[in-house]
Amino acid sequence: MHSLHVDLGDRSYPILIGSGLLKDPRYFEQCIRGKQVLIVTNETIAPLYLETVLAALSGFAKIDTVQLPDGEAFKTLDTVNRVFDTLLEKRHDRSTTIVALGGGVIGDMSGFAAACYQRGVDFVQVPTTLLSQVDSSVGGKTGVNHPLGKNMIGAFYQPQLVLIDIETLTTLPDRELSAGIAEVIKYGMICDAPFFEWLEANMDALLSRDPDALAYAIDRSCADKAAVVAEDERESGRRAILNFGHTFGHAIEAVQGYGNWLHGEAVAAGMVMAAELSCRRGWISARDVERLRALLSKANLPQQSPEGMTVDDYLQAMSVDKKVQDGKLRLVLLRALGDAQIVADTPKDQLMDALRACGAG
Amino acid sequence: MHSLHVDLGDRSYPILIGSGLLKDPRYFEQCIRGKQVLIVTNETIAPLYLETVLAALSGFAKIDTVQLPDGEAFKTLDTVNRVFDTLLEKRHDRSTTIVALGGGVIGDMSGFAAACYQRGVDFVQVPTTLLSQVDSSVGGKTGVNHPLGKNMIGAFYQPQLVLIDIETLTTLPDRELSAGIAEVIKYGMICDAPFFEWLEANMDALLSRDPDALAYAIDRSCADKAAVVAEDERESGRRAILNFGHTFGHAIEAVQGYGNWLHGEAVAAGMVMAAELSCRRGWISARDVERLRALLSKANLPQQSPEGMTVDDYLQAMSVDKKVQDGKLRLVLLRALGDAQIVADTPKDQLMDALRACGAG
Incomplete structure (x- = not known):
């Protein structure tokens, strides 16, 4: 088992990564302080893993479950309200622990519910997708979407434990x-060039779900992210490099409708856009952009804008992005492979040119 | 002008108390860091003070307003969502500041909206009722009600500034x-016996709205509360003494329906219940209870349970209160006038007896 410590002062917590962790009551018992537990999961994950987790939690006096509908389209305030309904109907008090069993959507909503229920209760993440294991399980970003923007309502809230069972x-x-691999590649791009090279050499092993390769990639991704987050928990500065590709990706998701493109797919295309822009700024080379495109292609990920989306669609969608500050669009670009930087002075023509290089109309 | 510093490390903020502060642009300009401002107010307050505040804020590039319906019945997630709608429709970014202009309900919802919008934006409180000036403007408790319980959804979130204009x-x-005076009396009861005596001597001046008396009572109440909150921001321990009378009060509000009894009225009756219980435990004297009843009576506040409410109504309602921990009801009682203590071992017969002493059926 790999174990990783996310260092955030009195909000620090461990990430455990291994095979078969879900079955083992010890990990839950070590970190759940009260006697009440609410498992938040969805209709897809419940038939697969709910029984296992219920068995592992059977030592607790009170275990309730709420099953939410599956998908980004349901990541709303209304759905989170169903978690509050259950907590109150089942009389959970301030000592309860919310266990998020599922992917990033479940994690984001459960974490937000934990942040807000009685102004904050304990929270354990059991991410069951690669994306949520390498991304949303580190960093404490929780929240929901609004019809006018993604992740616009939320909180920074850290879990007591993240339990990553590779078997899921x-x-x-x-x-x-x-x-999920799209976000893994992102860490190589923004802060870990040797990892990017490792991915170029080991993509086949990841795609064939080799457990050792997966465990290594998850561990390294979480460590890369934890290092960035520890420096800047509330994203006042450098943490924003984790949004590499995301401003473009959010535009794709917003225009396509949440859920048609998977988040990781949108981020993949978005990373190419950011890379093309970095290249036009004279930072990374055309060869670097090509390496990114090749790696994404090997991972069966898109490198182009969705058909029919125009440059104007992007400009419009990006103007409501959280990365806008006092009217200026802030983007994450690459000075070199493995070295990201936040810029607020992108010339519009370069931006439009980079979008067109990725097929935006 | 009185000025008070709430000491919470990097979340510290000032409270300014005086006459005519709303008119003066300086106070806003000193603490608002961005260029965008959203004023959140309600239909009752807007006709009285919105124009004044808009004029004082006229130096900012972008000022929007959202008017919410007035009253505790509207302190819901749906109403807060209207604030999010406005913020997004008007394209407010992460550098925006939310200005809460109104009573406690406006403050609680605006603060919660500020805590959650883009995971946290700046927030200025302009409380316009005595209750919100002495209570919700200190301590960072924000949130909304749920049909199954009061203030069940929320966040701890501190403002940048609290501006108390006595003229409101x-x-x-x-x-x-x-x-509002009910909460003022509370501070005397729980931690400031000399202030309780001052209130016994100066209640007439307060009721006739003598500005000096009001300013003194607000200043002292805020200082008393700030001292308690500075010790225990997130209510892991001693801060709970601020809930003196509130567990009973919340039961009254829940059973009567929010808004039929004002919060301060419910707290007044609740304080008598807690005092009667403290007396039965052998702590404060019957004479102390009598002094509380007399002071409340002078302030035109109730000292009895609402007609028709039974002991069982209280027991049922209090079992979902946030003050319940691992199944145990925690109550704030008085060892002496000015000395509150949290207890978790109240004998049920004493509790029922105290409720009956206040007219519960």
Whole structure:
């Protein structure tokens, strides 16, 4: 088992990564302080893993479950309200612990519910998709979407524990595995060039779900992210490099409608856009952009804008992005492979040119 | 002008108390860091003070306003969502500041909206009722009600500034002035016996809205509360003494329906219940209980349970209160006048007896 410590002062917590962790009551018992537990999961994950987790939690006096509908389209305030309904109907008090069993959507909503229920209760993440294991399980970003913008309502809230059971990836559809790999590649791009090279050499092993390769990639991704977050928990500065590709990706998701493109797929295309822009600024080379495109292609991820989306669609969608500050669009670009930087002075023509290089109309 | 510093490390902020502060742009300009401002107010307050505040804020590039319906019945997630709608429709980014202009309900919802919008934006409180000036403007408790419980959804979130303009009290209805005085009396009861004596001597001046008396009572109440909060921001321990009378009060509000009894009225009756219980435990004297009843009576506040409410109503309602921990009801009682203590071992017969002493059926 790999174990990682996310260092955030009195909000620090461990990430445990290994095979078969879900079955073992010890990990839950070590970190759940009260006697009440609410498992938040969805209709897809419940048939696969709920029984296992219920068995592991059987030592607790009170265990309730709420099953939410599956998908980004349901990541709303209304759905979170169903978690509050259950907590109150079942009389959970301030000592309860919310266990998020599922992917990033479940994690984001459960974490937000934990942040807000009685102004804050304990929270354990059990991410079951590669994307949520390498991304949303580190950093404490929780929240929901609003019809006018993604992740616009939320809180910074840290869990007590993140439990990553590699075995849950055996049931993950291929398309979602690839979507997770997009975020893994991101860490190589923004802060870990040697990891990017490792991915170039080991993509086949990841795609064939080799447990050792998966465990290594998850561990390294979480460590890369934890290092960035520890420096800047509330994203006042450098943490924003984690949004590499995301401003473009959010535009794709917003215009396509949440859920049509997977988040990781949108981020993949978005990373190419950011890379093309970095290249036009004279930072990374055309060869670097090509390496990114090749790696994404090997991982079965898109490198182009969705058909029919125009440059104007992007400009419009990006103007409501959280990365806008006092009217200026802030973007994450690459000075070199493995070295990201936040810029607020992108010339509009370069931006439009980079979008067109990725097929935006 | 009185000025008070709430000491919470990097979340510290000032409270300014005086006459005519709303008119003066300086106070806003000193603490608002961005260029965008959203004023959140309600249909009752807007006709009285919105224009004044808009004028004082006229130096900012972008000022929007959202008017919410007035009253505790509207303190819901749906109403907060209207604030999010406005913020997004008007394209407010992460550098925006939310200005809460109104009573406690506006402050609680605006603060919660500020805590959650883009995971946290700046927030200025302009409380316009005595209750919100002495209570919700200190301590960072924000949130909304749920059909199954009061303040069940929320966040701890501190403002950048609290601006208390005594002149706003000239338009406050008598009944609401008294409701605010209930919380003022509370500070005397739980931690400031000399202030309780001052209130016994100066209640007439407060009721006749003498500006000096009001300013003194607000300043001292805020200082008393700030001292308690500075010790225990997130209510892991001693801060709970601020809930003196509130567990009973919340039961009254829940059973009567929010808004039929004002919060301060429910707290007044609740304080008598807690005092009667403290007396039965052998702590404060029957004479102390009598002094509380007399002071509340002078302030035109209730000292008895609402007609028709039974002991069982209280027991049922209090079992979902946030003060319940691992199944145990925690109550704030008085060892002496000015000395509160949290207890978790109240004998049920004493509790029922105290409720009956206040007229519960």
